[in-house]
Amino acid sequence: MNYATIGTSWITEKFISAAKCVEDMKLYAVYSRNEYTARAFAEKHGAEKYFTSLEDLANDKNTDSVYIASPNAFHFEQSKFLLEHSKNVICEKPATTTKEQMEYLIKLAEEKNLVYTEAIMSVHTNAFDTLKELLCQIGRIRSVNLNFCQLSSKYPAYLEGKNPNIFNPEMHTGCLMDIGVYNLYIAAALFGEPDKILSDAHFLESGADSNGCAIFSYKDKSISLLYSKTGQNYAPSEIIGDKGTISIDSISQLTGIDFISKETKYNVVPYELDRDTVMSGEARFFKDMVRSKDFTNPKYIFATQTALTVRKMCDIIRQQNSFPF
Numbered sequence: 047m048n049y050a051t052i053g054t055s056w057i058t059e060k061f062i063s064a065a066k067c068v069e070d071m072k073l074y075a076v077y078s079r080n081e082y083t084a085r086a087f088a089e090k091h092g093a094e095k096y097f098t099s100l101e102d103l104a105n106d107k108n109t110d111s112v113y114i115a116s117p118n119a120f121h122f123e124q125s126k127f128l129l130e131h132s133k134n135v136i137c138e139k140p141a142t143t144t145k146e147q148m149e150y151l152i153k154l155a156e157e158k159n160l161v162y163t164e165a166i167m168s169v170h171t172n173a174f175d176t177l178k179e180l181l182c183q184i185g186r187i188r189s190v191n192l193n194f195c196q197l198s199s200k201y202p203a204y205l206e207g208k209n210p211n212i213f214n215p216e217m218h219t220g221c222l223m224d225i226g227v228y229n230l231y232i233a234a235a236l237f238g239e240p241d242k243i244l245s246d247a248h249f250l251e252s253g254a255d256s257n258g259c260a261i262f263s264y265k266d267k268s269i270s271l272l273y274s275k276t277g278q279n280y281a282p283s284e285i286i287g288d289k290g291t292i293s294i295d296s297i298s299q300l301t302g303i304d305f306i307s308k309e310t311k312y313n314v315v316p317y318e319l320d321r322d323t324v325m326s327g328e329a330r331f332f333k334d335m336v337r338s339k340d341f342t343n344p345k346y347i348f349a350t351q352t353a354l355t356v357r358k359m360c361d362i363i364r365q366q367n368s369f370p371f
């Protein structure tokens with residue numbers, strides 16, 4: 047599989063590195079808006095070609111698939127354009143801003159027999175399967191607490207009066223659409239769509255949300271979700287059953303998973319796993335799908351359905367809190 051990348055930041059480098067763990071996945075081309083960056087990025091990562099025009103990338107016959115890691119606001123148009131030009135697409139989370147946009151792209155990909163999926167590492171890890179197995183061992187689950195608060199490395203720049211993309215609502219970014227998505231993903235992937243969502247959000251002067259929380263109410267359980275880009279949490283997330291509790295240190299990478307009960311406590315997934323191991327799952331899934339084009343694959347159906355559920359959750363939370371986008 048010859049793939050190309052859009053975006054030249056840290057996360058694209060991580061994806062390229064993770065994709066090297068997947069056989070037959072070849073970085074063929076890179077795209078940047080800037081010629082110097084494009085050439086340097088291609089050289090650094092051994093790509094044969096670089097592009098500074100999306101049209102040229104879309105028309106390149108040797109590129110069959112594209113990984114998109116641009117700011118969120120560009121995801122929909124870039125994915126649409128590439129699918130229209132017969133490229134398979136894996137797009138960074140959140141792959142679209144709204145559920146409607148995602149439905150449109152899923153339909154477009156279906157019509158063109160192409161793979162379209164969201165790059166979300168958690169649900170493609172081995173740890174996710176382990177977590178699902180563990181759920182059967184903790185009895186009846188009534189309470190879940192999902193925490194992900196990560197003080198952004200861009201926050202000091204924001205406080206100095208700069209306008210980093212991550213705190214610029216014109217980029218459809220901020221806390222919910224960056225960090226919050228991980229909490230929503232685990233809720234959606236493990237427990238599906240809630241009956242009711244109550245949420246709160248706080249905003250910076252830029253108009254981007256700095257932090258928020260939500261309660262997802264299901265018939266048999268409540269999930270509380272806490273997310274922030276302006277503060278750091280140290281307490282883990284917990285899935286609490288009447289026979290045991292699963293403690294999760296990182297909800298985005300699904301590392302540091304412990305089983306705890308009155309009688310015992312043991313570690314199930316290590317606290318430290320290298321990023322390539324964590325991210326290679328999404329790359330492998332994408333490559334396997336591009337190779338097989340087996341759209342009846344339960345993993346593809348699950349990934350698509352979960353992505354849609356997360357979009358719906360995001361839409362509701364944005365609406366409830368009058369987000370500017």
Ligand SMILES: NC(=O)c1ccc[n+]([C@@H]2O[C@H](COP(=O)([O-])OP(=O)(O)OC[C@H]3O[C@@H](n4cnc5c(N)ncnc54)[C@H](OP(=O)(O)O)[C@@H]3O)[C@@H](O)[C@H]2O)c1
Binds near residue numbers: 083138139212
């Ligand atoms: N999976 C993960 O763990 C993870 C981690 C971080 C980020 N992400 C996701 O990755 C995506 C990119 O995040 P990021 O923090 O890397 O974003 P970013 O640094 O703001 O932008 C990413 C790339 O997009 C291009 N870009 C920047 N500003 C742009 C603009 N105004 N118009 C068009 N292109 C622009 C730049 O590439 P060129 O200048 O070369 O064109 C840049 O390298 C987001 O969707 C984010 O949610 C995922």
